[in-house]
Amino acid sequence: MKSAVTLCHVAEAATGPFVFHGPIADGFAKAATHGFDAVEVFLAGPDAYSENDLRDLADRHQLAIAAVGTGAGMVKHGLTLTDPSATRRAEALDFVKRMIDLGGRLGAPAIIGSMQGKSTGAVSRDQALDWLAAGLSEAAGTAANHGVPLLYEPLNRYETNLINRQADALAFLEQRGIPSTLILADLFHMNIEEPDLAAALRAIAPRLGHVHFADSNREAVGHGHTDPAPVLAALRDIRYRGYLSAEILPLPDADAAARDFLASIKP
Numbered sequence: 001m002k003s004a005v006t007l008c009h010v011a012e013a014a015t016g017p018f019v020f021h022g023p024i025a026d027g028f029a030k031a032a033t034h035g036f037d038a039v040e041v042f043l044a045g046p047d048a049y050s051e052n053d054l055r056d057l058a059d060r061h062q063l064a065i066a067a068v069g070t071g072a073g074m075v076k077h078g079l080t081l082t083d084p085s086a087t088r089r090a091e092a093l094d095f096v097k098r099m100i101d102l103g104g105r106l107g108a109p110a111i112i113g114s115m116q117g118k119s120t121g122a123v124s125r126d127q128a129l130d131w132l133a134a135g136l137s138e139a140a141g142t143a144a145n146h147g148v149p150l151l152y153e154p155l156n157r158y159e160t161n162l163i164n165r166q167a168d169a170l171a172f173l174e175q176r177g178i179p180s181t182l183i184l185a186d187l188f189h190m191n192i193e194e195p196d197l198a199a200a201l202r203a204i205a206p207r208l209g210h211v212h213f214a215d216s217n218r219e220a221v222g223h224g225h226t227d228p229a230p231v232l233a234a235l236r237d238i239r240y241r242g243y244l245s246a247e248i249l250p251l252p253d254a255d256a257a258a259r260d261f262l263a264s265i266k267p
């Protein structure tokens with residue numbers, strides 16, 4: 001398993017669960033200093049940083065790019081793949097596909113988390129799930145053109161009413177025939193939704209693509225009340241080879257969060 005740390009340069013997400021906020025170049029330098037294997041980047045949009053700048057930073061610091069977030073489409077522009085307006089859904093898909101293109105050219109998968117949206121008002125949950133399946137299928141096709149998977153992240157009930165549990169995400173992807181899409185398991189969301197974190201991870205083993213390794217209070221594991229031992233044992237048993245990524249709050253400060261995170265994933 002490899003380590004990654006989140007870098008966020010999105011003003012609207014300045015209080016979000018990311019370790020290093022601000023210019024991405026500074027975040028790469030911090031990630032390298034702490035000894036991470038990779039960074040996970042949250043950018044304001046597909047044109048916020050050039051592919052060449054990101055590749056240069058990754059090369060210079062000998063860091064991989066583990067994943068690219070797409071949530072700025074939601075927090076900056078209010079876009080989601082399940083918006084009642086067909087025009088807005090198309091804009092959301094366009095934003096997502098351009099982020100997938102940016103990540104794909106760097107060998108990194110993109111994450112669909114908050115861009116999944118939720119069913120609201122006159123839109124039924126079934127209708128929203130149909131739109132989500134269509135959006136994910138098309139986005140996955142774009143990702144496949146780059147030879148990378150798409151990462152779909154179930155969120156807790158306070159963020160979406162579409163899919164909250166890992167097993168439901170697996171069933172959704174399989175029943176709808178959504179190709180080349182893996183599941184992003186975020187332990188913070190899972191702490192709210194799953195009866196048993198380790199069992200939930202074991203149950204989706206073939207489709208587990210990425211892990212946000214966070215404690216119950218969304219700080220580094222060790223700061224809350226999650227027992228990491230069964231989680232790490234499950235990941236080892238299923239031979240998970242992906243990233244454990246620090247999508248956590250920068251508490252008590254960013255450097256301490258990064259240090260505590262790395263300590264929490266040491267065998």
Ligand code: LER
Pocket residue numbers: 071113114153155159186212247
């Ligand atoms: C994104 O990875 C996530 O976990 C959501 O909660 C976004 O806030």
Ligand code: MN
Pocket residue numbers: 113153186212247
């Ligand atoms: Mn997450």
